[in-house]
Amino acid sequence: MLKCKNISFQYNRSTWLFRNVNFALERGEIVGMFGKSGSGKTTLAKIMANYLSPAEGEVIIDGEKSVFPKVYPVQLIWQHPEQAINPKWKLSETIEEVEELDKEIIDILGIKREWFNRRPHELSGGELQRFCIARAFHPDTRYIIADEITSMFDAITQAQIWHALIRLVKERNIGVLAISHHISLLERISDRIIDFNQLKSCPM
């Protein structure tokens, strides 16, 4: 279980963005999260994936608080794939970062072999996002946070990407936190849905 225990955060010392957030995500479940713009969902996602440290509280991953020496078990997939990938590298180099990326992931995500020889600006947003999703599936990944990952795509691409992702996470027993403003999308993909604003004022 991925557990946020009494997490509080502030970007400046005078104001709390949120206080005492308690939240738990089981392996194998998909939890949808929505909430007011600017309320701190992305910030919480960054704390859960170890990009930011909380001012108070802790993130406990399957009972462990320790530093993970290799790949962090919580992987964050960002809203804008072009910002998450080195623009100078060919996709083959980007994907080399992931050891043992198997053929199954490439095939399920519909990644074409010829895309590997291109640089990020030579792919569409949807094609690039497939690489970012593939990259999140390291063998050590236990949880994935998907922060508005398909918001800029047409309905068909959005459905294709989520269909592939759900199949992979269920097969690999990975827990997913899907953050989105599109409640209808969350209803289609999630096992349960939570309102971030209620989380902020509702200790577990």
Ligand SMILES: Nc1ncnc2c1ncn2[C@@H]1O[C@H](COP(=O)(O)OP(=O)(O)OP(=O)(O)O)[C@@H](O)[C@H]1O
């Ligand atoms: N590095 C930063 N320094 C200062 N303030 C920041 C920083 N990053 C984000 N913020 C502010 O913190 C607040 C929460 O931002 P965050 O991106 O976590 O919200 P969100 O709920 O994900 O919003 P949205 O739904 O619009 O994506 C916003 O008011 C934002 O301007």
